[in-house]
Amino acid sequence: MLCDLCSRQVAEEKTFRLPLRELRRAVDAGFDPFRAADMTIWKAMPFNVGLSDEDLFREWRRRMVQAKRDWQICPLCAEAFQGATGRVLVPIGQAVGREGKPRMTLGEFGRRHRPTLYFVFAITVLLGIGVEVCRRFDWSRLHRAEWEKRLAIIEKQVLKVVPQADQRVYRLAADVGRFLRDRWMVGYLYDQTKGTEYFIGRPSPADFRRAIEAQKAAIAAGKPFDSGKIPKYRFDMEFKELRCRLVVGAAEPPGADLAPK
Numbered sequence: 001m002l003c004d005l006c007s008r009q010v011a012e013e014k015t016f017r018l019p020l021r022e023l024r025r026a027v028d029a030g031f032d033p034f035r036a037a038d039m040t041i042w043k044a045m046p047f048n049v050g051l052s053d054e055d056l057f058r059e060w061r062r063r064m065v066q067a068k069r070d071w072q073i074c075p076l077c078a079e080a081f082q083g084a085t086g087r088v089l090v091p092i093g094q095a096v097g098r099e100g101k102p103r104m105t106l107g108e109f110g111r112r113h114r115p116t117l118y119f120v121f122a123i124t125v126l127l128g129i130g131v132e133v134c135r136r137f138d139w140s141r142l143h144r145a146e147w148e149k150r151l152a153i154i155e156k157q158v159l160k161v162v163p164q165a166d167q168r169v170y171r172l173a174a175d176v177g178r179f180l181r182d183r184w185m186v187g188y189l190y191d192q193t194k195g196t197e198y199f200i201g202r203p204s205p206a207d208f209r210r211a212i213e214a215q216k217a218a219i220a221a222g223k224p225f226d227s228g229k230i231p232k233y234r235f236d237m238e239f240k241e242l243r244c245r246l247v248v249g250a251a252e253p254p255g256a257d258l259a260p261k
């Protein structure tokens with residue numbers, strides 16, 4: 001690389017770091033490289049040839065003012081600068097990053113970006129909590145409440161539009177069956193008055209029927225209904241007016257019955 005001050009060729013690991021602030025302060029205090037250092041090479045640069053001493057200094061000063069990053073200077077210039085100003089410069093050597101900036105340690109990075117790091121950390125924690133809350137929330141309960149409300153309305157309509165009492169449960173089974181079919185669910189409707197039962201909705205899988213039979217036997221033996229034993233259990237409810245009980249499970253996914261066995 002070339003020395004930022006005198007343009008002499010120099011190996012980067014031999015350079016010294018000259019902070020711009022320090023250089024400008026020194027120039028303001030009277031530091032003149034053309035008097036203090038060996039600027040022969042710089043003077044011989046094509047853009048400097050033919051300039052008067054005054055112009056040379058002005059040109060050099062212009063470039064120094066426009067500089068954006070700290071300079072890297074050769075040992076000769078470092079010595080000249082130190083001799084003229086009494087400042088001690090640090091050899092950068094291995095500590096120089098590729099961009100000519102001193103390498104930043106991890107701890108320094110942490111201190112400099114602490115607010116950003118705290119912010120990122122806080123956002124990460126909040127996102128984590130949000131995901132966990134959503135994961136734990138029982139979304140099917142929302143559905144369940146909505147389904148039970150809709151089915152209760154179906155029961156009211158049956159009572160209103162079917163005058164014959166002995167045909168009401170049959171109509172309830174048909175309407176509830178359609179409701180479940182549309183939502184890809186299977187249902188078991190039990191008429192407590194007559195003891196008749198209906199498998200409604202999507203075609204009931206064998207394990208659903210078996211589980212219902214097992215529950216009937218258990219209830220007959222005086223045990224309470226255990227929804228945990230119903231495969232893909234969704235909800236169960238009571239039709240109070242028509243004295244029917246409904247157990248609902250999820251149906252096989254669409255097309256499962258077409259899959260080769």
Ligand SMILES: [Zn+2]
Nearest residue numbers: 003006074077
């Ligand atoms: Zn130099």
